[in-house]
Amino acid sequence: MSSRDAVLGRIRTALADVPSGEAPEDVPVPRAYLRSHLEPGQDPVALFAERVADYRATVTRTDRARLAAAVAAALTRRGARRLALPAGFPSELLPSGSWEWHPEPLNVPALNALDGTVTLAAAGIAVTGTIVLDAGPGQGRRALSLVPDYHLCIVRAEQIAPDVPDALARLDPTRPLTFISGPSATSDIELDRVEGVHGPRTLDVIIVGPTRLEHP
Amino acid sequence: MNAPSSRGVVWLGSPAFPDAAREALKDTRLRANLKRATSTIRDKRLAVASELDDWEALRDAAAAIKKCTARHLDHYLVELEASVTAAGGTVHWACDAAEANRIVTELVRATGESEVVKIKSMATQEIGLNEHLAEAGITAYETDLAELIVQLGDDRPSHILVPAIHRNRTEVRDLFAAEMGHWGQPAPEGLTDEPADLAEAARRHLREKFLTAKVAVSGANFAVADTGTVVVVESEGNGRMCLTLPDTLITVMGIEKVVPTWSDLEVFLQLLPRSSTGERMNPYTSTWTGTTEGDGPSAFHLVLLDNGRTDTLADTVGRQVLGCIRCSACLNVCPVFERTGGHAYGSVYPGPIGAVLTPQLIGVENAATLPFASTLCGACYDACPVKINIPEVLAHLRAEAVEAKNGHTAEALAMRAAGKVLDSPRLLAAAQKAASLGGRALARRGTIGRLPGPMHGWSDTRDTPAPPAESFRTWWRKNRENKEGEQS
Numbered sequence: 001m002s003s004r005d006a007v008l009g010r011i012r013t014a015l016a017d018v019p020s021g022e023a024p025e026d027v028p029v030p031r032a033y034l035r036s037h038l039e040p041g042q043d044p045v046a047l048f049a050e051r052v053a054d055y056r057a058t059v060t061r062t063d064r065a066r067l068a069a070a071v072a073a074a075l076t077r078r079g080a081r082r083l084a085l086p087a088g089f090p091s092e093l094l095p096s097g098s099w100e101w102h103p104e105p106l107n108v109p110a111l112n113a114l115d116g117t118v119t120l121a122a123a124g125i126a127v128t129g130t131i132v133l134d135a136g137p138g139q140g141r142r143a144l145s146l147v148p149d150y151h152l153c154i155v156r157a158e159q160i161a162p163d164v165p166d167a168l169a170r171l172d173p174t175r176p177l178t179f180i181s182g183p184s185a186t187s188d189i190e191l192d193r194v195e196g197v198h199g200p201r202t203l204d205v206i207i208v209g210p211t212r213l214e215h216p
Numbered sequence: 217m218n219a220p221s222s223r224g225v226v227w228l229g230s231p232a233f234p235d236a237a238r239e240a241l242k243d244t245r246l247r248a249n250l251k252r253a254t255s256t257i258r259d260k261r262l263a264v265a266s267e268l269d270d271w272e273a274l275r276d277a278a279a280a281i282k283k284c285t286a287r288h289l290d291h292y293l294v295e296l297e298a299s300v301t302a303a304g305g306t307v308h309w310a311c312d313a314a315e316a317n318r319i320v321t322e323l324v325r326a327t328g329e330s331e332v333v334k335i336k337s338m339a340t341q342e343i344g345l346n347e348h349l350a351e352a353g354i355t356a357y358e359t360d361l362a363e364l365i366v367q368l369g370d371d372r373p374s375h376i377l378v379p380a381i382h383r384n385r386t387e388v389r390d391l392f393a394a395e396m397g398h399w400g401q402p403a404p405e406g407l408t409d410e411p412a413d414l415a416e417a418a419r420r421h422l423r424e425k426f427l428t429a430k431v432a433v434s435g436a437n438f439a440v441a442d443t444g445t446v447v448v449v450e451s452e453g454n455g456r457m458c459l460t461l462p463d464t465l466i467t468v469m470g471i472e473k474v475v476p477t478w479s480d481l482e483v484f485l486q487l488l489p490r491s492s493t494g495e496r497m498n499p500y501t502s503t504w505t506g507t508t509e510g511d512g513p514s515a516f517h518l519v520l521l522d523n524g525r526t527d528t529l530a531d532t533v534g535r536q537v538l539g540c541i542r543c544s545a546c547l548n549v550c551p552v553f554e555r556t557g558g559h560a561y562g563s564v565y566p567g568p569i570g571a572v573l574t575p576q577l578i579g580v581e582n583a584a585t586l587p588f589a590s591t592l593c594g595a596c597y598d599a600c601p602v603k604i605n606i607p608e609v610l611a612h613l614r615a616e617a618v619e620a621k622n623g624h625t626a627e628a629l630a631m632r633a634a635g636k637v638l639d640s641p642r643l644l645a646a647a648q649k650a651a652s653l654g655g656r657a658l659a660r661r662g663t664i665g666r667l668p669g670p671m672h673g674w675s676d677t678r679d680t681p682a683p684p685a686e687s688f689r690t691w692w693r694k695n696r697e698n699k700e701g702e703q704s
């Protein structure tokens with residue numbers, strides 16, 4: 001008997017009390033929970049910005065016209081000069097200046113030698129302050145936003161879902177997904193939170209939206 | 217087929233809980249560390265859980281999803297196997313720890329590599345994978361900071377979430393300075409005991425391992441039957457490194473980790489981070505479905521582990537424990553854990569979840585004191601995001617343990633053990649050896665030390681009088697509210 005058959009057989013024996021006519025759908029799952037924890041009238045983009053900042057990531061809001069300038073400002077502030085460029089990243093968003101852009105494909109040692117990465121995102125989640133990458137155009141393969149120590153992520157306002165359920169519904173599980181909520185962190189030593197262990201120690205997020213701009 | 221002696225879970229030579237607890241209680245520094253740590257996490261958890269005014273509805277949904285999955289586990293595992301296979305992964309089935317270890321070892325050998333990087337995983341701790349790989353000449357590098365501390369110190373984890381909670385910063389500094397060089401990149405000269413510096417030392421130490429590793433081993437928080445998607449939830453980014461950079465990824469998961477659909481994750485991804493680290497969301501969650509051309513490992517193996525889970529499933533009261541999502545909230549609210557720490561439980565699963573899971577995985581007769589490692593105050597049940605009624609299972613297991621201990625049921629007990637072992641000649645020999653040790657030890661001697669411990673032991677050890685279960689619960693709540701922050 002294969003181990004597969006053995007385990008499945010043991011499961012079936014263990015479940016002798018389950019009526020043979022019971023189908024999985026017959027077990028009631030109450031779904032009384034909320035689809036979203038946004039307050040009525042609350043702006044998901046503003047909440048997203050606030051919640052991302054709670055993780056000690058830096059959040060900037062801008063519009064499409066000023067996006068390249070915002071990218072330039074962030075890179076200048078962080079002193080990031082040698083940057084990984086994901087395939088499919090819109091070239092009009094690249095600021096002019098003395099940055100070195102290293103396009104994919106990049107192997108891991110090459111990535112390790114760079115200062116940072118600039119990527120787009122697949123989705124945002126307002127309530128949890130999360131960005132999600134799905135390795136689609138402008139995001140690069142997963143190593144891109146992982147190996148270099150700095151990640152600048154550009155999210156469009158309309159990509160921001162109010163809460164986890166809607167975000168999962170928007171995403172394609174067949175793609176490799178990375179949910180990012182702030183920079184890498186640990187509390188393993190005396191529960192003292194330290195930002196930055198293995199993933200990027202600095203995370204900047206730029207929200208691009210036609211919506212309300214508090215500080216244009 | 218599989219019997220306790222091939223299951224791991226408990227540490228060789230551990231004393232029974234009452235004795236271990238008695239020793240741990242003498243360590244006032246450990247108690248002070250634990251009290252500070254657990255109360256910090258408790259407060260964070262309460263704050264983020266109370267942000268969600270449908271918290272109870274989320275718990276109800278989670279409990280129901282887990283119940284549905286358990287009642288139709290064969291269906292969902294077969295579905296998961298088909299989805300993972302269709303997405304380019306390979307699924308393996310392991311009846312017990314020994315078989316899982318053998319499968320992983322063979323998979324690593326087939327790559328020709330002698331080193332693997334590892335993400336913190338309860339399942340691989342349970343089966344003792346690192347030790348097994350070491351015997352096969354394969355070095356497993358733990359990459360989670362706390363696991364690194366445990367590994368460098370040749371120590372044991374004492375908490376599910378923060379396994380090195382028993383170590384303070386100075387101990388960690390000394391350990392890094394002394395040991396890192398033996399495993400790879402040494403700690404920098406003049407390393408301080410600031411957590412940020414210690415984290416930096418770990419980053420440098422492990423970077424070369426990540427950049428060169430060809431094989432990674434992980435656990436899984438969830439695996440989705442309908443899509444074949446596997447989920448790992450973490451904080452540091454070591455998980456992402458392991459899941460992304462190597463060519464081969466081997467994931468070992470307990471069969472109970474399967475969830476029916478992708479959208480079921482909307483419940484668990486809200487409950488788990490808030491219950492575990494007290495955050496709205498943990499820094500990194502990775503999901504992957506089979507393999508992806510040009511991104512991440514080109515070979516993905518999923519090892520489905522039974523190792524006592526089907527025995528647990530057969531118990532209609534104890535079955536609910538399989539819903540555990542290993543958040544550790546029950547540890548952090550437990551008055552017993554707060555006093556004894558994790559090592560006293562003698563198992564990779566400490567605290568209230570350990571007290572109900574360990575005896576079921578290895579047989580209650582082999583961990584007879586653990587169901588008594590509780591005051592039945594009910595704080596664990598209240599904290600549990602999947603609503604596992606731990607006090608109910610404890611009471612149930614106590615009855616079984618007492619039955620196991622009573623003279624008049626010795627024969628029944630022997631039969632029970634025999635039932636487990638007779639289908640394996642190797643285990644029959646083990647049982648005969650155990651029987652020769654006399655009534656004192658039914659199971660294999662040495663695995664959990666003295667067997668079974670005196671049933672009154674725990675009440676002897678407790679340093680406050682034992683009030684009745686119901687009133688203790690009230691007393692504990694009042695006591696906690698009024699005296700938080702006071703040294704106990």
Ligand code: SF4
Nearest residue numbers: 540541543544546600
């Ligand atoms: S039993 Fe519940 S509270 Fe304890 S670790 Fe498991 S899920 Fe968390």
